[in-house]
Amino acid sequence: MKKVSTRIWILMFLFLIITVVFMYVLTNFLYKRLYVEDTENMMIEVGTKLQTIYTGGRVTDDFIETIENYNDYSNLNIFAVRNPRELSACVPFDIDYATLIGFEERQQLLAGKYIQKIGYEPRFDRQLISVVLPLVDQNRLEGIIYIYYPLAKISELANQEVIFLIGSAFLFLIVIGFGIYKGIRHIMRPLSDLQLAVEQMSQGNYGVRVPVHSKDEVGRLSSTFNTMATSIQQEDEAQKTFLATVSHELRTPISYVKGYSEAIHNGMIEDAQQEETIQLIVREANRMERLTNELLQLARMENEQTDIELYPMPLAETLRDVQAIMSQQANKKNITLMLEVDDTLIVEANELKLKQIFINIIENAINYSYEQATVEVVAQSINHHAEIMIKDDGIGIASEDLAHVTERFYRVNKARSRADGGSGLGLSIVEQLVKQLQGTLEIKSEVNKGTVVKIRMPLMEE
Numbered sequence: 001m002k003k004v005s006t007r008i009w010i011l012m013f014l015f016l017i018i019t020v021v022f023m024y025v026l027t028n029f030l031y032k033r034l035y036v037e038d039t040e041n042m043m044i045e046v047g048t049k050l051q052t053i054y055t056g057g058r059v060t061d062d063f064i065e066t067i068e069n070y071n072d073y074s075n076l077n078i079f080a081v082r083n084p085r086e087l088s089a090c091v092p093f094d095i096d097y098a099t100l101i102g103f104e105e106r107q108q109l110l111a112g113k114y115i116q117k118i119g120y121e122p123r124f125d126r127q128l129i130s131v132v133l134p135l136v137d138q139n140r141l142e143g144i145i146y147i148y149y150p151l152a153k154i155s156e157l158a159n160q161e162v163i164f165l166i167g168s169a170f171l172f173l174i175v176i177g178f179g180i181y182k183g184i185r186h187i188m189r190p191l192s193d194l195q196l197a198v199e200q201m202s203q204g205n206y207g208v209r210v211p212v213h214s215k216d217e218v219g220r221l222s223s224t225f226n227t228m229a230t231s232i233q234q235e236d237e238a239q240k241t242f243l244a245t246v247s248h249e250l251r252t253p254i255s256y257v258k259g260y261s262e263a264i265h266n267g268m269i270e271d272a273q274q275e276e277t278i279q280l281i282v283r284e285a286n287r288m289e290r291l292t293n294e295l296l297q298l299a300r301m302e303n304e305q306t307d308i309e310l311y312p313m314p315l316a317e318t319l320r321d322v323q324a325i326m327s328q329q330a331n332k333k334n335i336t337l338m339l340e341v342d343d344t345l346i347v348e349a350n351e352l353k354l355k356q357i358f359i360n361i362i363e364n365a366i367n368y369s370y371e372q373a374t375v376e377v378v379a380q381s382i383n384h385h386a387e388i389m390i391k392d393d394g395i396g397i398a399s400e401d402l403a404h405v406t407e408r409f410y411r412v413n414k415a416r417s418r419a420d421g422g423s424g425l426g427l428s429i430v431e432q433l434v435k436q437l438q439g440t441l442e443i444k445s446e447v448n449k450g451t452v453v454k455i456r457m458p459l460m461e462e
Contacts, residue, residue, distance in 0.1 A: 109134035369394035
């Protein structure tokens with residue numbers, strides 16, 4: 001299969017040949033239109049002026065001599081004869097009188113009009129152009145003025161330069177063809193690099209990039225490919241990291257469950273400790289179940305359509321339901337869960353997803369707050385949006401961790417998270433849910449001063 005560059009080069013070379021042929025045809029056309037017509041007009045003009053010398057009557061020898069003397073001042077061949085049949089004696093070639101002046105031509109001459117002819121002369125091996133002008137007196141053709149001129153071909157006009165012209169045309173085709181070939185190779189090189197990069201990427205080398213040498217369409221294509229390659233590489237690295245983290249997260253509870261189960265089965269744990277061991281197994285099993293459910297939920301959200309069903313719902317009622325659900329967990333740490341909400345707020349949302357958002361955030365606030373602390377939930381209307389603020393006075397988040405808290409499996413305090421069963425997926429799920437509900441999520445925090453989470457959601461249009 002021929003390369004694209006070769007096909008383009010062949011096409012361009014054919015265009016060049018067509019151009020040269022076209023120029024040759026055009027030159028011949030212009031030769032006929034300009035050179036031949038100009039010669040004809042000149043001959044007619046000269047003959048018409050010579051006609052004015054004739055004053056009528058018999059054509060005299062002096063008139064004939066005067067006309068022939070004009071040959072010394074012109075490159076045309078001019079003769080005057082009384083009888084057209086005598087013309088063969090004046091010109092260096094035979095003339096077919098019947099062809100030159102037939103009945104129709106004679107009538108045309110008697111009417112005072114000239115005859116114009118172009119014909120091939122074997123003796124000269126070329127075309128001749130001739131003009132016959134009448135010398136008429138009292139409706140009698142007393143004689144004619146005969147003017148002829150050999151038409152030179154284009155090659156004859158060029159004379160000794162013909163070989164030079166042909167060689168120049170050939171050299172021109174070679175040079176231009178080579179230039180086009182090099183130019184096409186230069187233009188196609190980025191596409192060749194791009195093809196090689198695609199092949200390497202198809203083999204799993206996502207770090208490959210193509211150089212960008214221009215800002216044209218090919219350059220933009222290369223730049224777009226590099227951007228796509230970067231995204232694919234990041235996604236591939238994120239996927240590998242994700243799988244590695246999932247494996248790491250599951251390895252610990254699995255090893256606990258397996259180890260303690262084997263210990264109980266082999267009778268290595270005393271009866272007094274079996275209850276505690278079983279609780280540990282249940283805790284780790286619950287942790288694996290929660291992690292698996294959260295992973296499945298993230299996968300479903302990524303595959304879900306972004307447009308989910310939203311409908312008007314009272315925000316205060318949803319927040320009170322969440323307060324009732326989380327009150328038992330707050331009471332275990334003697335934490336006060338305060339709720340201040342405007343009962344008139346009606347948001348465009350999905351109740352199930354909205355509850356999950358608030359439960360995740362309030363649960364984090366409770367888990368990372370000190371005992372006997374307060375967690376505040378305030379909902380109000382700001383700029384046609386409902387703003388829900390969840391504020392705690394807990395341990396807070398360091399500034400270097402704050403930008404990463406919504407990443408999967410990211411933990412600010414890994415030891416504490418494992419102790420209380422955290423998976424590092426809660427805020428990642430919250431962020432996805434808020435986006436699905438066309439809202440925004442903002443998290444501010446200071447170490448040992450607490451965290452403020454603000455969620456803004458569109459209110460129902462009135």
